[in-house]
Amino acid sequence: MGINNKLKFQCVHCGQCCLDQNTLVNTTYKDILRIKNGLHLTIDEVIEILGFYVFDQPPSVNEIDRMVVPPIQTERGMAFVGLKKKPNGKCFFYDKAEERCSIYAFRPGFCRTFPFRFTIRSDKNKKKSEINIFYTEKGIQYCQGIGEEYPYLDLEQWIKLGREVIQDLSKNNQLIKTWNSKVKIKQILPTARNFILTIFNIE
Ligand code: SF4
Numbered sequence: 001m002g003i004n005n006k007l008k009f010q011c012v013h014c015g016q017c018c019l020d021q022n023t024l025v026n027t028t029y030k031d032i033l034r035i036k037n038g039l040h041l042t043i044d045e046v047i048e049i050l051g052f053y054v055f056d057q058p059p060s061v062n063e064i065d066r067m068v069v070p071p072i073q074t075e076r077g078m079a080f081v082g083l084k085k086k087p088n089g090k091c092f093f094y095d096k097a098e099e100r101c102s103i104y105a106f107r108p109g110f111c112r113t114f115p116f117r118f119t120i121r122s123d124k125n126k127k128k129s130e131i132n133i134f135y136t137e138k139g140i141q142y143c144q145g146i147g148e149e150y151p152y153l154d155l156e157q158w159i160k161l162g163r164e165v166i167q168d169l170s171k172n173n174q175l176i177k178t179w180n181s182k183v184k185i186k187q188i189l190p191t192a193r194n195f196i197l198t199i200f201n202i203e
């Protein structure tokens with residue numbers, strides 16, 4: 001039995017992934033554009049819904065290499081870009097009264113794929129690639145939908161999603177790399193506005 005075939009999960013809508021104080025929802029440029037277009041946001045409003053989480057200690061090259069979404073250079077130092085949190089640590093978009101996500105149709109890839117992460121393994125000889133699916137650390141920590149009592153994953157659907165997510169992350173990482181290089185050679189001022197403008201210009 002392959003590793004993917006052992007995964008059992010069903011979202012029971014406990015909301016923990018939206019409520020956990022220590023979970024930061026990363027946003028790729030595609031996520032930001034999807035939310036911007038879905039909610040018809042201006043540039044100022046997009047800046048308002050995002051968090052630029054500055055690292056206390058600048059991460060090492062090795063640490064950055066291991067990150068799903070690398071940090072960007074900002075005026076205040078290296079920062080991780082994600083959805084803003086409310087002061088109580090809940091996601092900015094969590095609707096407390098309804099106990100659900102208020103932007104469900106436009107939610108980031110992170111939320112679509114939680115509690116999983118994906119890796120890709122290419123076989124050059126066979127000219128094909130294989131997607132492997134794993135539980136994330138946070139998923140194992142608190143996701144109530146992981147358990148023996150739940151059904152096996154619909155692999156076709158999750159592998160398709162995994163491929164899309166890996167492609168999105170790869171393009172996003174390229175964008176961040178270009179941004180950080182431009183900042184380094186002082187070709188662009190590392191403000192939040194300029195970063196979002198760079199993303200808007202992709203459209
Ligand atoms: S965007 Fe929606 S699904 Fe994602 S963490 Fe926030 S409330 Fe939850």
Ligand code: SF4
Nearest residue numbers: 011012015017143145
């Ligand atoms: S923590 Fe798991 S079960 Fe709870 S809402 Fe998130 S994905 Fe669903």
